[in-house]
Amino acid sequence: MRTPTPSEIATALKDWVPEKKLTFDRGWNTRGRKWSYGIRGAIVHHWAGIGDGGQEWMSARNGSYPYCNNTVRRDGRVIVLSALSAWHSGTGGPWNRAGVPKDAAHLMVWGVEMEGPLPGCRYGVDDMTEQQWRNTARVLCAIREVAGKEAFPNFQRVIRHGDWTDGTNGVSGAPLPTLGRKNDVWADTKFIRRLAKERWEKKNSR
DSSP states (O other): OOOOOHHHHHHHHHHHSOGGGEEEOTTTTTSSBOOSSSOOOEEEEEOSSOSHHHHHHHHTTTSSSOSSSEEEOTTSOEEESOSSBOSOOOSOOOBGGGTBOTTOGGGTSEEEEEOOOOTTOOTTTSSSOHHHHHHHHHHHHHHHHHHOTTTOOSGGGEEEHHHHHHTTTTTOSSOOTTTTOOOOOSSOHHHHHHHHHHHHHHHHTO
16 A cells, blocks of 8 residues: 655646645645555545635644645635645544544545635535535545555545544445534535546546
8 A cells, every 4th residue: 555745645736736726835745644554535524614714724833733634715726734644534434445444534534625605605506616626626636646546446435524424425334423423515425526536537538
């Protein structure tokens, strides 16, 4: 099982995400710890709020590690906070199909935080922007590519935070004790996987 380095992850992200939309925050290659047994998937989170204050909170500058690997802002900007393992998943699992033990996803799974919806937006309709979804899909493709086929074989390895805590979408065969612990992006897991798969196939069919 290969363990991608921060440099390799940066190269993959630069290959997939447009340069004008990709930023590496200070400490992106040092704040975290080495991935445990490769990167085995990705969790898409819902950032509970909007604005630069939330972005700064995610960076956890006074803490040990950032609270995710990257954010995706409403204008599609991808900001990498850590290319090493970072706090993001919390309690949940185990995710046996991916080989991720209970409560250990932050050590083996990439965490994407999408900046939350504007006040008053309609549930399930416009919580996230097209730019956000497009570049989230690109991030997922980059991470799958750099993680390698053994660790990240397909986009069934992409889940929402609620899947991790509730045991849905391939994480567990039954509801977990952490059921209902986390809110999620409003799009379902199948939608996110489909977007990433379409982006992957489009690029690799050229």
